[in-house]
Amino acid sequence: MKILERLIFILVFVSVLALIIIYSRGYRLNLEKKSLVSTGILSITSFPSTAKVYLNGRLKGVTDINLSLTPGEYFVEIKKDGFNSWKKTLKIKGELVYNINAFLVPLNPSLLPLTNLGVFKAIPLGENDKIIIFVKNDDETKEGVYLFDAGKKPAILFPPVKLLLSKTLLPEKDLVDWKKTNVLFSPDLKQAIFEFYTNDNSPFGSYLLSLEEENKTLFDITSSKEVLLSAWEKEKEKEMIKILETFPKEFVKVASDSFRLISYSPKKTKVLYQAKEDKELPLIIKPPLPSVNQTTEERVLKKDNFYIYDKKEDKNYRLDALLKEIILDADTVKWYFDSQRLIFLDEKKIILIDDSGENKQTVYSGPFNDKFFTVTSDGNLIILTNLNPEANEYPDLYLVGIK
Secondary structure (H helix, E strand, O other): OHHHHHHHHHHHHHHHHHHHHHHHOOEEEEOOOOEEEEOEEEEEEEEOOOOEEEEOOEEEEEOOEEEEEOOEEEEEEEEOOOEOOEEEEEEEOOOOEEEEEEEOOEOOOEEEEOOOOOEEEEEEOOOOOEEEEEEOOOOHHHOEEEEEEOOOOOOOOOOOEEEEEEHHHOOOHHHEOHHHOEEEEOOOOOEEEEEEEEOOOOEEEEEEEEOOOOOOOOOEOHHHHHHHHHHHHHHHHHHHHHHHOOOOHHHHHHHHHHEEEEEEOOOOOEEEEEEOOOEEOOOOOOOOOOOOOOOOOOOEEOOOOEEEEEOOOOEEEEOOHHHHHHHOOHHHEEEOOOOOEEEEEEOOEEEEEEOOOOOOEEEEOOOOOOOOEEEOOOOOEEEEEOOOOOOOOOOEEEEEEOO
């Protein structure tokens, strides 16, 4: 009797374990077919959350959600009131988990003033929250070059700005057109060469300035500028190569000879580049990883086209022809902070797009000056604009809240 009870217990235990394994691998009971059917799991998250999820036009719930789906092609649409919708078509296979992380851009982003100084020129300082700003003010003693740090919370008495150079320090300061100033940063972003020009576009001088403290004396390096720039360029190339060496060696071999590296994603797992010649990028992960991004990739590279390579998934995507001309001006194309999207300037609009080239969304199309914009470390934008030109002669920095 005890032996029979043990056998029954073992049989029940094995049966339950088998059902758990079968269930965890995506098999579900199909009552119509009266059989177990292999399914795939679609895991959908979004920012913001509680967005509605539609599959082939039918509401399935809200994010965050996991859906068990029979194999097949599905059109996924994620919607939330007040936000642009997110869309993607994908093919589900049995026993695999597919992840979607949708970012929804608000239709009406908020605007928050960050400065009230009169900023007529702004330049981002690398991939951080710091910005070099040129200030024009009725009080000449306040005119100059400042460092604005968006990462610091503004306070009433201590705004997040630091004076780097007072205009009064420049010889014949009235001849200088500061709006034409060109700034060249050192690799460590601790120094910069400021190239000043006069009102008639004549070179005024090149000065090496610290970006960490106020410069109380000027260091004219006009005669040695090219030597210093050459040294900086070599350091930057070394840093680019150092990061490249963390990518698969098969990719590095092709990239070293055939690519013009443009920029790495913030997490350094992806690289934006231009092909210098026709080339084929070999398959590195064999067999390819299942349930990764299903956007069609291109491994036969064409000269002058732009691509993004993802080293974690061994995927290579060609960017839309629209971006081809825009990327030639590197200042207008930036990585979004999450390393999953690009943000760029298209005429008078700021556009966000998945790094695979899908889900193009207009982030901001209101007024802004000098084609300037930058992305903060928490995913918002900073623009330069003047919302009251009748009262203010010069624009200021504004935060565009999209996250």
